[in-house]
Amino acid sequence: MNDEFISVKDFFNHNEKRKKFLQKQEIKPPKEKTKKTKETKLYTNIESGKYKGKKLLLPSLTTTRSTKSIVKSCVFNVIREDLRSKIFIEAFGGSALMAAEALSNHALKAYAIELDAKAYKIALENSKNEIILYLDPPFDTREGFSDIYEKIYHFLENLDLKTLNLIIFEHHSTIKTPEKIQNFQKVKEKKFGSTSLSFYAS
Template identity: 40%
Template sequence: MKINTPTTKIIAGKYKGKTIALPSLDVTRSSKSRLKESLFNVLQFDIIDKIFIEAFAGSGSIGLEAVSRDAKKAYFVELDKGSYNILVKNCKAIDMNKCQTIIGDTFVQTPSILESLKSSNDEIILYVDPPFDFRDGMDDIYAKSFKMIEEIENENIFMIIIEHVTTLEIPNTLGKFTLSKTKKFGKSTLSYYTYS
Protein backbone atom coordinates (compact mmCIF):
# COMPACT_ATOMS: atom_id res chain seq x y z
CA MET A 1 0.00 0.00 0.00
CA LYS A 2 1.46 3.32 -1.10
CA ILE A 3 1.33 6.03 1.51
CA ASN A 4 0.63 9.42 -0.01
CA THR A 5 3.43 11.81 0.72
CA PRO A 6 2.09 15.24 1.72
CA THR A 7 3.19 17.97 -0.70
CA THR A 8 2.97 21.71 -1.12
CA LYS A 9 3.61 24.04 -4.03
CA ILE A 10 5.90 27.05 -4.48
CA ILE A 11 3.50 30.01 -4.53
CA ALA A 12 5.39 32.59 -6.59
CA GLY A 13 8.58 33.46 -8.39
CA LYS A 14 10.46 31.57 -11.05
CA TYR A 15 9.58 28.14 -9.63
CA LYS A 16 5.91 28.97 -9.06
CA GLY A 17 3.72 25.87 -9.10
CA LYS A 18 6.59 23.42 -8.55
CA THR A 19 5.63 20.69 -6.09
CA ILE A 20 7.82 19.97 -3.08
CA ALA A 21 7.45 17.09 -0.67
CA LEU A 22 6.71 17.57 3.03
CA PRO A 23 8.04 15.38 5.84
CA SER A 24 5.51 13.35 7.78
CA LEU A 25 3.31 15.77 9.66
CA ASP A 26 4.09 14.21 13.02
CA VAL A 27 7.69 15.37 12.63
CA THR A 28 7.32 18.87 11.22
CA ARG A 29 4.53 21.32 10.72
CA SER A 30 4.43 22.80 7.28
CA SER A 31 3.97 26.56 7.34
CA LYS A 32 0.47 27.33 6.12
CA SER A 33 0.08 28.89 2.67
CA ARG A 34 -1.67 31.98 4.07
CA LEU A 35 1.17 32.58 6.48
CA LYS A 36 3.77 31.97 3.76
CA GLU A 37 2.03 34.33 1.39
CA SER A 38 1.84 37.04 4.05
CA LEU A 39 5.52 36.59 4.90
CA PHE A 40 6.60 37.12 1.31
CA ASN A 41 4.18 40.02 0.85
CA VAL A 42 6.03 41.70 3.71
CA LEU A 43 9.45 40.85 2.29
CA GLN A 44 8.46 41.62 -1.33
CA PHE A 45 11.56 42.71 -3.27
CA ASP A 46 13.67 42.82 -0.12
CA ILE A 47 14.31 39.12 -0.64
CA ILE A 48 16.23 39.71 -3.87
CA ASP A 49 19.97 38.99 -3.54
CA LYS A 50 19.72 38.40 0.21
CA ILE A 51 21.04 35.35 2.03
CA PHE A 52 18.13 33.44 3.55
CA ILE A 53 18.69 31.12 6.53
CA GLU A 54 15.91 28.73 7.55
CA ALA A 55 16.90 27.59 11.03
CA PHE A 56 14.43 24.74 11.54
CA ALA A 57 14.08 23.85 7.90
CA GLY A 58 11.85 20.78 7.76
CA SER A 59 11.04 20.42 4.05
CA GLY A 60 12.64 23.80 3.29
CA SER A 61 9.38 25.21 1.95
CA ILE A 62 10.08 28.75 3.25
CA GLY A 63 13.70 28.93 2.08
CA LEU A 64 12.83 27.43 -1.32
CA GLU A 65 10.11 30.05 -1.71
CA ALA A 66 12.86 32.62 -1.03
CA VAL A 67 15.07 31.01 -3.72
CA SER A 68 12.14 31.09 -6.17
CA ARG A 69 11.88 34.84 -5.48
CA ASP A 70 15.56 35.49 -6.23
CA ALA A 71 17.27 35.20 -2.86
CA LYS A 72 20.99 34.91 -3.58
CA LYS A 73 21.40 31.74 -1.53
CA ALA A 74 19.48 29.79 1.10
CA TYR A 75 20.92 27.86 4.04
CA PHE A 76 18.78 25.14 5.59
CA VAL A 77 19.42 23.52 8.98
CA GLU A 78 17.46 20.40 9.93
CA LEU A 79 18.04 17.88 12.71
CA ASP A 80 15.63 15.10 11.79
CA LYS A 81 17.19 12.69 9.29
CA GLY A 82 13.94 11.83 7.48
CA SER A 83 13.05 15.50 7.08
CA TYR A 84 16.60 16.27 5.98
CA ASN A 85 16.46 13.68 3.18
CA ILE A 86 13.22 15.26 1.91
CA LEU A 87 14.79 18.71 2.19
CA VAL A 88 17.75 17.67 0.01
CA LYS A 89 15.38 16.14 -2.56
CA ASN A 90 13.36 19.39 -2.63
CA CYS A 91 16.50 21.52 -3.06
CA LYS A 92 17.56 19.35 -6.00
CA ALA A 93 14.11 19.79 -7.55
CA ILE A 94 14.34 23.59 -7.28
CA ASP A 95 17.94 24.83 -7.55
CA MET A 96 20.70 22.96 -5.71
CA ASN A 97 23.27 25.63 -6.63
CA LYS A 98 21.49 28.16 -4.46
CA CYS A 99 20.88 25.78 -1.55
CA GLN A 100 23.21 24.81 1.26
CA THR A 101 21.75 22.04 3.42
CA ILE A 102 23.13 21.20 6.85
CA ILE A 103 22.02 18.32 9.04
CA GLY A 104 22.42 19.02 12.72
CA ASP A 105 21.35 21.02 15.73
CA THR A 106 20.11 24.51 14.82
CA PHE A 107 21.59 25.96 18.00
CA VAL A 108 25.05 24.84 16.89
CA GLN A 109 24.77 25.16 13.11
CA THR A 110 22.94 28.48 12.74
CA PRO A 111 25.46 30.50 14.82
CA SER A 112 28.24 28.83 12.84
CA ILE A 113 26.64 29.84 9.49
CA LEU A 114 26.17 33.40 10.80
CA GLU A 115 29.80 33.48 11.93
CA SER A 116 30.97 32.36 8.46
CA LEU A 117 28.92 35.19 6.88
CA LYS A 118 29.99 37.87 9.35
CA SER A 119 32.33 39.70 7.00
CA SER A 120 30.14 39.15 3.93
CA ASN A 121 28.65 42.17 2.18
CA ASP A 122 25.42 40.25 1.70
CA GLU A 123 22.47 41.00 3.95
CA ILE A 124 20.87 38.12 5.80
CA ILE A 125 17.27 37.22 6.55
CA LEU A 126 17.02 34.68 9.36
CA TYR A 127 13.84 32.63 9.66
CA VAL A 128 13.35 30.80 12.95
CA ASP A 129 10.41 28.42 13.18
CA PRO A 130 10.88 26.15 16.23
CA PRO A 131 8.69 23.05 16.28
CA PHE A 132 6.04 23.94 18.81
CA ASP A 133 4.25 20.69 19.42
CA PHE A 134 6.57 20.33 22.44
CA ARG A 135 7.83 16.86 21.70
CA ASP A 136 10.17 15.42 24.32
CA GLY A 137 13.05 17.76 24.97
CA MET A 138 11.35 20.63 23.14
CA ASP A 139 9.98 22.53 26.13
CA ASP A 140 12.79 25.08 26.23
CA ILE A 141 13.04 25.48 22.47
CA TYR A 142 11.77 29.07 22.44
CA ALA A 143 14.08 30.13 25.27
CA LYS A 144 17.01 28.61 23.37
CA SER A 145 15.88 30.28 20.12
CA PHE A 146 15.67 33.69 21.82
CA LYS A 147 19.10 33.21 23.38
CA MET A 148 20.57 32.28 19.98
CA ILE A 149 19.17 35.51 18.49
CA GLU A 150 20.36 37.60 21.44
CA GLU A 151 23.89 36.38 20.85
CA ILE A 152 24.03 37.32 17.15
CA GLU A 153 26.98 39.64 16.52
CA ASN A 154 26.52 40.08 12.76
CA GLU A 155 26.09 43.63 11.48
CA ASN A 156 24.64 42.35 8.18
CA ILE A 157 21.27 41.04 9.42
CA PHE A 158 18.46 42.57 7.38
CA MET A 159 15.64 40.97 9.36
CA ILE A 160 14.87 38.12 11.75
CA ILE A 161 11.48 36.47 11.54
CA ILE A 162 10.17 34.11 14.20
CA GLU A 163 7.21 31.87 13.50
CA HIS A 164 5.72 30.86 16.83
CA VAL A 165 2.63 29.68 18.62
CA THR A 166 0.25 32.64 18.99
CA THR A 167 -0.15 32.22 22.74
CA LEU A 168 3.57 32.80 23.33
CA GLU A 169 4.61 36.12 24.85
CA ILE A 170 7.64 37.19 22.93
CA PRO A 171 10.26 39.71 24.02
CA ASN A 172 10.17 43.22 22.63
CA THR A 173 13.93 43.17 22.20
CA LEU A 174 16.37 40.33 21.59
CA GLY A 175 19.97 41.47 21.82
CA LYS A 176 20.48 44.08 19.08
CA PHE A 177 17.03 43.49 17.60
CA THR A 178 13.63 45.03 18.27
CA LEU A 179 10.22 43.67 17.45
CA SER A 180 8.89 45.74 14.56
CA LYS A 181 5.62 43.93 13.86
CA THR A 182 3.59 40.77 14.42
CA LYS A 183 0.92 39.12 12.31
CA LYS A 184 -1.38 36.36 13.55
CA PHE A 185 -2.69 33.39 11.58
CA GLY A 186 -4.83 31.39 13.98
CA LYS A 187 -2.49 29.25 16.07
CA SER A 188 0.66 30.63 14.41
CA THR A 189 2.10 34.13 14.50
CA LEU A 190 4.95 35.76 12.59
CA SER A 191 7.06 38.26 14.54
CA TYR A 192 9.51 40.49 12.69
CA TYR A 193 12.67 41.85 14.30
CA THR A 194 15.01 44.48 12.92
CA TYR A 195 18.00 46.37 14.35
CA SER A 196 17.20 48.44 17.40
Protein backbone atom coordinates in the same frame (compact mmCIF):
# COMPACT_ATOMS: atom_id res chain seq x y z
CA MET B 1 15.64 -47.94 10.68
CA ASN B 2 15.68 -44.17 10.78
CA ASP B 3 12.46 -42.92 12.38
CA GLU B 4 12.43 -40.00 9.97
CA PHE B 5 11.70 -42.36 7.09
CA ILE B 6 9.21 -45.18 6.56
CA SER B 7 8.70 -47.52 3.65
CA VAL B 8 5.51 -47.31 1.64
CA LYS B 9 4.74 -50.89 2.65
CA ASP B 10 5.09 -50.17 6.39
CA PHE B 11 3.12 -46.92 6.08
CA PHE B 12 0.08 -48.75 4.79
CA ASN B 13 0.44 -52.09 6.60
CA HIS B 14 1.70 -51.22 10.11
CA ASN B 15 -0.54 -48.91 12.12
CA GLU B 16 1.94 -48.37 14.96
CA LYS B 17 4.78 -47.51 12.62
CA ARG B 18 2.53 -45.18 10.64
CA LYS B 19 1.30 -43.46 13.82
CA LYS B 20 4.83 -43.03 15.17
CA PHE B 21 6.05 -41.64 11.87
CA LEU B 22 3.24 -39.09 11.57
CA GLN B 23 3.77 -37.88 15.14
CA LYS B 24 7.36 -36.97 14.29
CA GLN B 25 6.41 -34.89 11.29
CA GLU B 26 6.15 -31.13 11.83
CA ILE B 27 3.24 -29.85 9.85
CA LYS B 28 3.84 -26.20 9.01
CA PRO B 29 0.94 -23.99 7.98
CA PRO B 30 1.32 -22.29 4.61
CA LYS B 31 2.97 -18.88 4.76
CA GLU B 32 0.58 -16.00 4.46
CA LYS B 33 1.40 -13.47 1.82
CA THR B 34 1.69 -10.03 3.38
CA LYS B 35 0.72 -7.11 1.25
CA LYS B 36 3.21 -4.28 1.16
CA THR B 37 1.45 -1.03 1.84
CA LYS B 38 2.82 1.97 0.03
CA GLU B 39 3.61 4.95 2.21
CA THR B 40 1.57 7.96 1.13
CA LYS B 41 3.81 10.78 0.00
CA LEU B 42 2.89 14.33 0.97
CA TYR B 43 3.57 17.29 -1.29
CA THR B 44 3.22 21.04 -1.30
CA ASN B 45 3.88 23.71 -3.92
CA ILE B 46 5.95 26.86 -4.19
CA GLU B 47 3.30 29.56 -4.27
CA SER B 48 5.03 32.61 -5.75
CA GLY B 49 7.95 33.77 -7.85
CA LYS B 50 9.79 32.17 -10.76
CA TYR B 51 9.32 28.59 -9.49
CA LYS B 52 5.62 29.01 -8.72
CA GLY B 53 3.79 25.67 -8.89
CA LYS B 54 6.89 23.52 -8.40
CA LYS B 55 6.04 20.47 -6.30
CA LEU B 56 8.03 19.86 -3.09
CA LEU B 57 8.04 16.66 -1.06
CA LEU B 58 7.11 17.05 2.61
CA PRO B 59 8.45 14.93 5.48
CA SER B 60 6.12 13.05 7.79
CA LEU B 61 3.61 15.24 9.62
CA THR B 62 4.40 13.32 12.80
CA THR B 63 7.90 14.80 12.89
CA THR B 64 7.49 18.24 11.32
CA ARG B 65 4.96 21.02 10.99
CA SER B 66 4.71 22.69 7.61
CA THR B 67 4.22 26.47 7.53
CA LYS B 68 0.64 27.47 6.73
CA SER B 69 0.03 28.91 3.27
CA ILE B 70 -1.39 32.17 4.64
CA VAL B 71 1.63 32.60 6.93
CA LYS B 72 4.04 31.94 4.08
CA SER B 73 2.26 34.48 1.87
CA CYS B 74 2.51 37.13 4.58
CA VAL B 75 6.26 36.60 5.01
CA PHE B 76 7.04 37.05 1.33
CA ASN B 77 4.60 39.91 0.82
CA VAL B 78 6.54 41.79 3.50
CA ILE B 79 10.10 40.98 2.36
CA ARG B 80 9.77 40.30 -1.40
CA GLU B 81 11.25 43.64 -2.52
CA ASP B 82 14.31 43.19 -0.28
CA LEU B 83 15.09 39.59 -1.18
CA ARG B 84 17.13 40.26 -4.33
CA SER B 85 20.14 41.43 -2.32
CA LYS B 86 19.69 39.18 0.70
CA ILE B 87 20.55 35.69 1.94
CA PHE B 88 17.62 33.79 3.44
CA ILE B 89 18.31 31.25 6.20
CA GLU B 90 15.55 28.95 7.38
CA ALA B 91 16.23 27.43 10.79
CA PHE B 92 14.31 24.27 11.75
CA GLY B 93 13.99 23.80 8.00
CA GLY B 94 12.03 20.56 7.74
CA SER B 95 11.27 20.33 4.00
CA ALA B 96 13.10 23.64 3.31
CA LEU B 97 9.83 25.05 2.02
CA MET B 98 10.51 28.63 3.12
CA ALA B 99 14.05 28.56 1.73
CA ALA B 100 12.72 27.31 -1.62
CA GLU B 101 10.08 30.05 -1.63
CA ALA B 102 12.80 32.63 -0.91
CA LEU B 103 14.88 31.44 -3.88
CA SER B 104 11.80 31.54 -6.07
CA ASN B 105 11.38 35.19 -5.05
CA HIS B 106 14.96 36.04 -6.12
CA ALA B 107 16.82 35.78 -2.82
CA LEU B 108 20.57 36.00 -3.44
CA LYS B 109 21.01 32.68 -1.60
CA ALA B 110 18.89 30.52 0.70
CA TYR B 111 19.92 28.04 3.38
CA ALA B 112 17.77 25.55 5.27
CA ILE B 113 19.04 24.13 8.54
CA GLU B 114 17.56 21.04 10.14
CA LEU B 115 19.05 19.82 13.45
CA ASP B 116 22.49 21.17 12.59
CA ALA B 117 23.56 24.43 14.26
CA LYS B 118 27.05 24.18 12.73
CA ALA B 119 25.62 24.67 9.24
CA TYR B 120 24.10 27.97 10.37
CA LYS B 121 27.45 29.19 11.74
CA ILE B 122 29.15 28.24 8.48
CA ALA B 123 26.49 30.16 6.55
CA LEU B 124 27.19 33.25 8.66
CA GLU B 125 30.95 32.95 8.20
CA ASN B 126 30.67 32.55 4.45
CA SER B 127 28.25 35.44 4.07
CA LYS B 128 29.34 38.93 3.09
CA ASN B 129 25.80 40.19 2.57
CA GLU B 130 22.96 41.14 4.84
CA ILE B 131 20.97 38.13 5.98
CA ILE B 132 17.32 37.49 6.78
CA LEU B 133 16.97 34.84 9.49
CA TYR B 134 13.69 32.91 9.58
CA LEU B 135 12.98 30.86 12.73
CA ASP B 136 10.27 28.21 12.56
CA PRO B 137 10.73 25.94 15.61
CA PRO B 138 8.33 23.12 16.53
CA PHE B 139 5.52 24.47 18.71
CA ASP B 140 6.17 24.09 22.44
CA THR B 141 3.12 21.81 22.67
CA ARG B 142 5.16 19.00 21.09
CA GLU B 143 6.83 16.50 23.41
CA GLY B 144 10.38 17.48 24.25
CA PHE B 145 10.03 21.11 23.09
CA SER B 146 8.46 22.73 26.17
CA ASP B 147 11.40 25.14 26.56
CA ILE B 148 12.16 25.63 22.85
CA TYR B 149 11.45 29.39 22.87
CA GLU B 150 13.71 30.07 25.86
CA LYS B 151 16.49 28.15 24.11
CA ILE B 152 16.03 30.20 20.94
CA TYR B 153 16.16 33.52 22.83
CA HIS B 154 19.32 32.37 24.61
CA PHE B 155 20.82 31.24 21.29
CA LEU B 156 20.11 34.59 19.62
CA GLU B 157 21.38 36.63 22.56
CA ASN B 158 24.73 34.83 22.35
CA LEU B 159 25.03 34.94 18.56
CA ASP B 160 26.92 37.48 16.45
CA LEU B 161 24.04 39.16 14.62
CA LYS B 162 26.10 41.83 12.84
CA THR B 163 25.41 40.36 9.40
CA LEU B 164 21.65 40.06 9.99
CA ASN B 165 19.22 42.52 8.47
CA LEU B 166 15.93 41.05 9.65
CA ILE B 167 14.73 38.30 12.02
CA ILE B 168 11.36 36.64 11.43
CA PHE B 169 10.06 34.36 14.16
CA GLU B 170 7.11 32.01 13.52
CA HIS B 171 5.58 30.93 16.83
CA HIS B 172 2.45 29.83 18.65
CA SER B 173 0.05 32.77 19.12
CA THR B 174 -0.11 32.22 22.89
CA ILE B 175 3.61 33.04 23.16
CA LYS B 176 4.60 36.63 23.90
CA THR B 177 7.88 37.27 22.13
CA PRO B 178 10.41 39.79 23.52
CA GLU B 179 10.28 43.39 22.29
CA LYS B 180 14.01 43.35 21.69
CA ILE B 181 16.70 40.78 20.77
CA GLN B 182 20.16 42.35 21.11
CA ASN B 183 19.88 45.50 18.97
CA PHE B 184 16.90 44.17 17.00
CA GLN B 185 13.55 45.76 17.80
CA LYS B 186 10.21 44.06 17.19
CA VAL B 187 8.65 46.14 14.41
CA LYS B 188 5.64 44.06 13.44
CA GLU B 189 3.51 41.14 14.61
CA LYS B 190 0.92 39.26 12.55
CA LYS B 191 -1.53 36.67 13.87
CA PHE B 192 -3.06 33.78 11.87
CA GLY B 193 -5.16 31.73 14.29
CA SER B 194 -2.81 29.61 16.39
CA THR B 195 0.24 30.83 14.44
CA SER B 196 1.87 34.26 14.68
CA LEU B 197 4.81 36.04 13.06
CA SER B 198 7.12 38.48 14.84
CA PHE B 199 9.40 40.70 12.74
CA TYR B 200 12.61 42.18 14.18
CA ALA B 201 14.76 44.83 12.50
CA SER B 202 17.97 46.55 13.59
